[in-house]
Amino acid sequence: MHPHLEESLQRGIDQIRERIGHMSARVNQALGLCWQALERRSRALAYTVILRDRCVDRIEKELDQLCLEFLVRQQPVARQLRFVYGAIRINLELERIGDYSESIARQVLKTLALPQVPALDQFQQISALAVRMLEEAVQSYLQQDADRARAAMASEEEADRLRDRLGRELLEAERSGRLPLEALTPLLTIARRFERVTDQAKNICEEVLYLCSGQYSRHRGSALARVLLVDRGHGWLSRLAESVGARLGGAGVQFTSAGLTAGPEDPRLGPFLAGRGLQSGATQFRVVGGIPDLAQWPVVVALDLESRAVFDGLPAKTVALDWSALAPGGPIEDAAFPAAAAAAEQALTERLTRLIKVLAGEAVLED
Numbered sequence: 161m162h163p164h165l166e167e168s169l170q171r172g173i174d175q176i177r178e179r180i181g182h183m184s185a186r187v188n189q190a191l192g193l194c195w196q197a198l199e200r201r202s203r204a205l206a207y208t209v210i211l212r213d214r215c216v217d218r219i220e221k222e223l224d225q226l227c228l229e230f231l232v233r234q235q236p237v238a239r240q241l242r243f244v245y246g247a248i249r250i251n252l253e254l255e256r257i258g259d260y261s262e263s264i265a266r267q268v269l270k271t272l273a274l275p276q277v278p279a280l281d282q283f284q285q286i287s288a289l290a291v292r293m294l295e296e297a298v299q300s301y302l303q304q305d306a307d308r309a310r311a312a313m314a315s316e317e318e319a320d321r322l323r324d325r326l327g328r329e330l331l332e333a334e335r336s337g338r339l340p341l342e343a344l345t346p347l348l349t350i351a352r353r354f355e356r357v358t359d360q361a362k363n364i365c366e367e368v369l370y371l372c373s374g375q376y377s378r379h380r381g382s383a384l385a386r387v388l389l390v391d392r393g394h395g396w397l398s399r400l401a402e403s404v405g406a407r408l409g410g411a412g413v414q415f416t417s418a419g420l421t422a423g424p425e426d427p428r429l430g431p432f433l434a435g436r437g438l439q440s441g442a443t444q445f446r447v448v449g450g451i452p453d454l455a456q457w458p459v460v461v462a463l464d465l466e467s468r469a470v471f472d473g474l475p476a477k478t479v480a481l482d483w484s485a486l487a488p489g490g491p492i493e494d495a496a497f498p499a500a501a502a503a504a505e506q507a508l509t510e511r512l513t514r515l516i517k518v519l520a521g522e523a524v525l526e527d
Contacts, residue, residue, distance in 0.1 A: 169240065172230045176247050177302055179223045183254050184298040186216055188291055190261035191357065195287035197268045198277060198350065209265035216258035223251045242374065243304075246367040250301060253360045257294065260353045260360075267346040267353075274343055278333040279326055283350065286322040289315060290357035297364040301371065309368035312361065319358035326351040331422055331445050344422060348450030385519045386414045388457040392466040393423020394445050397487060397504060400429065401463060403438040404508045413516050416457070418446040420467055428497045435498075436505065454478065459515070463487055481525075483511060 190209050197205035227248050230236070236244060271277065296312035299305075330347050333339035339347070387405065391398040398417035405415030422445040433440050448470050454460070455475040462468040462480070464487035471480045486507050492500045517523035 169234050169236065172234055173240065173243060176223070176226060176230065176244065179219070179226060180247055180250060180254075180298065181302060183216065183219045183223060183251070184294070186212070186219065187254050187257050187261065188294055190216070190258060191264075191287065191291050191294070191354075194261055194264040194268065194350075195284065195291075197265060198271070198283060198287075199280065201272055201274075203269065203272060206265040206268045210262050213258055213262040216255060220251055220255040220258075224248065227251070239371070239374075242371045246301060246371045249367050250298070250364050253363050254298075257357050257360050260357055264350050264353045267349045270346040271343055274340075277347065278339055279329040282322060282326050282329065283354075286319060286326065286351060286354045289319050289322065290354045290361070293319070293358050293361040294364075297361040297368070300368045301364060304368070304372055306369055306372040309365035309372075313365045316358045316362045319355045323351050323355040327445070327450070334422065341421070345447055345449035348447055352450045385459060386416065386457045387459040387461060387515070388448075388451070388454070389415060389417045389461050389463060390448060390467040390470050391417075391419055391463040391487070393421050394419025394447065395423050396426040396429040396501065397463050399440065400433070400438075400501060400504060401461070401508050401512070403433055403440060404505060405512050407438060408509065408512050408516055413519055415512075416446070418448050418451060420448055420469060422447050428494065429501070432498060432501045436502075438505075459519075481515075486511075 190212060193205050193209050196202065197209065227244050230244055231241075234240075277283065293312050293315045296308060296315075300309035300312060327348060330339060330344060330351070334341055334344045389398045389401040389405070394417060398419060402415050402417035405413070425445075430440065448454075451457075455478070458477065459479045459481065460470060460474060462470060462482050462484055465484045468482060468484060471482075474480055486504060488500055488504075514523055514526065518525055
């Protein structure tokens with residue numbers, strides 16, 4: 161390659177590297193401010209994060225344009241091409257993390273009336289882990305260091321454990337009267353958003369491995385689709401649906417259950433599942449408001465009349481299925497529960513079997 165062309169190529173790569181570092185610093189600063197806003201009960205810090213998100217969006221557009229111009233002018237190959245391809249992908253991940261920061265800040269505003277936040281030390285841990293993992297992921301890209309990327313990826317499971325522990329403590333605080341019900345969903349959402357940051361950081365690390373090796377491992381073995389099954393209080397019906405789906409779907413479709421709110425656990429479901437040879441897929445309460453990025457669930461199913469409210473505000477490409485006819489008309493007496501649950505299991509098996517076939521391109525939905 162002519163020295164002038166090589167110098168121009170390197171200059172373009174350095175510009176992209178500098179902009180990635182700049183955007184990463186902005187996003188990580190926003191995450192840090194989110195934690196400070198929660199810890200200090202600060203409206204001003206929360207609003208600062210929200211207002212600064214426009215700057216992140218602007219940098220994202222500038223970096224995207226810079227990468228496209230580089231591709232057109234330099235026509236890179238091999239590692240340089242993978243570097244720019246990675247920059248485009250990482251740019252999107254960072255912009256999404258910026259959106260998570262704004263979302264966290266808005267949820268913090270809903271908690272300002274609380275005298276104190278339960279499990280604040282665990283919020284500090286998961287936020288610090290998210291910041292640290294993101295920093296390591298971006299630095300591994302900038303330095304093209306595969307070992308550093310692998311080390312950063314190992315932290316993602318710890319974030320999952322922290323999120324689950326936080327969820328349990330928040331639900332217990334709400335049940336014991338230490339946390340108002342209206343504050344439960346915002347705090348669960350904050351925990352889930354911080355955990356989702358580590359998911360995006362893991363994605364960045366996978367781009368680094370591709371950059372360094374040329375082998376793309378992301379999304380290997382992924383499910384055909386993810387299906388979210390919703391009822392009013394994450395009660396026995398949605399949990400039963402998840403268990404039936406897990407039995408039917410195998411590796412092809414992932415089923416997750418949730419509620420509009422966190423209702424009381426039904427002690428009758430466990431013995432019923434055991435008697436039918438079904439595994440309980442939901443070991444903790446989930447609420448829809450605590451699930452980040454609903455676009456990750458292309459199919460959302462409402463299992464009762466109240467849960468149809470989840471359809472409001474779903475991403476445009478989401479398929480919303482109304483299966484509210486499956487819900488019992490009212491409370492079920494203990495003696496009648498086994499028969500009612502068995503009837504629901506049969507109906508769910510039929511509908512979920514067809515849905516799986518539709519997702520595999522083997523059937524059509526019925527009206």
